[in-house]
Amino acid sequence: MVEGSIDLSVFNELQDATGSNFIKELVETFMEEAPGILAELKSATTTGDLDQFRRAAHSIKSNANVFGAHELAELARQMELSGLGSDQDATNKEIAALDASYERSAVDLKDLIDG
Amino acid sequence: MAETPARLLIVDDTKVNRMLLTRNVEMLGYHASVAENGNVAMERLHEEPFDLLLLDIEMPEMDGFEVLEAIKLIPALRDLPVIVTSSVEGIDNIVRCIELGADDYLPKPVNQVLLKARLSSSLEKKRLRDEQKMLLRRFATSEVVEDLQESGFALGGRRVHVSVLFCDIRGFTPLSESQPPEETIELLNAYYSLMFEAIDSHGGIVTMMIGDGLMVLFGAPQPLDDSAGNAVAAARDMLDLMEEFNVGRVVIDKPEIKIGIGIATGEVIAGYAGTQDRATYTCIGDKVNLAARLEAHTKVANCSILIDDATRDALADQKNAEAIGDVLLKGISEPVAAFSVQQD
Missing domain, CATH: 3.40.50.2300 (Response regulator)
Structure with missing residues (x-):
């Protein structure tokens, strides 16, 4: 069962295991932290910091997996695996897709915790 | 949980x-x-x-x-x-x-x-x-455990500068024959806990316990700044603790327990001896022998602590170490200068 960008089997299992108050807090934390991580990813593309790029993509992937945001996780995973390439246009497209996917996930997650 | x-x-x-x-x-x-x-x-x-x-x-x-x-x-x-x-x-x-x-x-x-x-x-x-x-x-003592954890186990020794201390109870055999074995074990346990207290607080490690006898090293496996001073201080604490212990013995109408202590200082070979399966941390050398003989000689000389000249020379405060002259010890060909350490 999928609600928008979120796999509900993952989300509900997490909610059952940890409690609805906790998951609300966790989603809010994710939405506070994620923009910063996305900003690090972008700054890594301008400074050419390969480690920072990989680490930021890894963090997005890891957090997206927690909530069952599969699409976001997969986009981040692709970036983690391929690393920061020299094709600036391609990287910009990847980042735009990642941003958009994050926005969708954030909206859906907010809906889920607001019931 | x-x-x-x-x-x-x-x-x-x-x-x-x-x-x-x-x-x-x-x-x-x-x-x-x-x-x-x-x-x-x-x-x-x-x-x-x-x-x-x-x-x-x-x-x-x-x-x-x-x-x-x-x-x-x-x-x-x-x-x-x-x-x-x-x-x-x-x-x-x-x-x-x-x-x-x-x-x-x-x-x-x-x-x-x-x-x-x-x-x-x-x-x-x-x-x-x-x-x-x-x-x-x-x-094993915590020092030996630490040494094992740091350096791993290997048979073999190395030269170290230590003070070796031997201690035992005077007339222990007749004493143990005159009382039930349970009482002897109880006495030994009380005696050991007092001795270990004195030894631990001065950085010594017990390498051997045989009946009422103890062999203690100061300065191995971890070096001590003043191994002789620590050994003598431990010996004096041992006597003090036994004196207190005897106060209690007298109250319950038991004979007092007297101990003798011998200390020698110098280079020995210290390390793990035994087999791969069963080994002990110990040390060997003339000084070990000398300490054991000095301890035995305390009975002859009618004193509680006897130390060799190297131990005395290393002491910062020698006023309590009184020369008793050169003594002939079993197994040692030349007479040895011995000093009796007095309590204050």
């Missing part, structure tokens, strides 16, 4: 993961602390004891691989169980964690059921290891 919950340190650079793992382990009844990268984790590990480390790999500043490497180099942390929780890509990275000493690997997001099983298994293993260490401490 045991009386005090196990203490876990969660190391992860993302706040969501730290929160979630904290929640997971707290729901299992464990106590959780967090660190956001390897550097902070190492600081926390130095500050307080933890029972287990839940370690992320991909982190800024100091990553999980570096933490695993650092932990291996610190004797106090070498046995700390580490479970790597990561979504790091590539099986070679997981292999690398295990090769670097991680107990286990759990992929993120962490499955609560798996986490529970891995945690309880790793903590149980740690508990058993801690128990073994405690047991080892009961049979």
Whole structure:
């Protein structure tokens, strides 16, 4: 069962295991932290910091997996695996897709915790 | 669960993961602390004891691989169980964690059921290891345990400068024959606990206990600044403690317990002797023999502590060491200068 960008089997299992108050807090934390991580990813593309790029993509992937945001996780995973390439246009497209996917996930997650 | 919950340190650079793992382990009844990268984790590990480390790999500043490497180099942390929780890509990275000493690997997001099983298994293993260490401490001194943990076990010795102390109870055999064995064991236990108190507080280690006899080293396996001074101070404490002990003996109408102590100082060969399966930390050399003979001679000379000239020469304060002249000792061809140490 999928609600928008979120796999509900993952989300509900997490909610059952940890409690609805906790998951609300966790989603809010994710939405506070994620923009910063996305900003690090972008700054890594301008400074050419390969480690920072990989680490930021890894963090997005890891957090997206927690909530069952599969699409976001997969986009981040692709970036983690391929690393920061020299094709600036391609990287910009990847980042735009990642941003958009994050926005969708954030909206859906907010809906889920607001019931 | 045991009386005090196990203490876990969660190391992860993302706040969501730290929160979630904290929640997971707290729901299992464990106590959780967090660190956001390897550097902070190492600081926390130095500050307080933890029972287990839940370690992320991909982190800024100091990553999980570096933490695993650092932990291996610190004797106090070498046995700390580490479970790597990561979504790091590539099986070679997981292999690398295990090769670097991680107990286990759990992929993120962490499955609560798996986490529970891995945690309880790793903590149980740690508990058993801690128990073994405690047991080892009961049979070997903490200095020997530390030496073993630092340098590993190898038969063979090295030259060290030490003071060797021998001590035993005067007339122990007739005493033990005149009372039930239970009483003798009780007496020995009381005697040993007093002697160990005096020895421990001056940095000595007991290398041999035979009946009522003790052999103690000062200055090995860890060197002491003033091994002779420590040995003599321990000997005097031993006499003081026995004097107090005898006050109680007299009250219950038991004979007083007298001890004799011999101390010699110099170079000996110290190390592990025995077989690969069963060995003991000990030392050999003329000085060991001399200390044992001086101890035996206390009875002849009618004094409590006899020391050799090297021990006396090393003492900062020699006013209590009184020369009793050269004495001829069994097994030693030349007469030896001996000094009787008086109590204040």
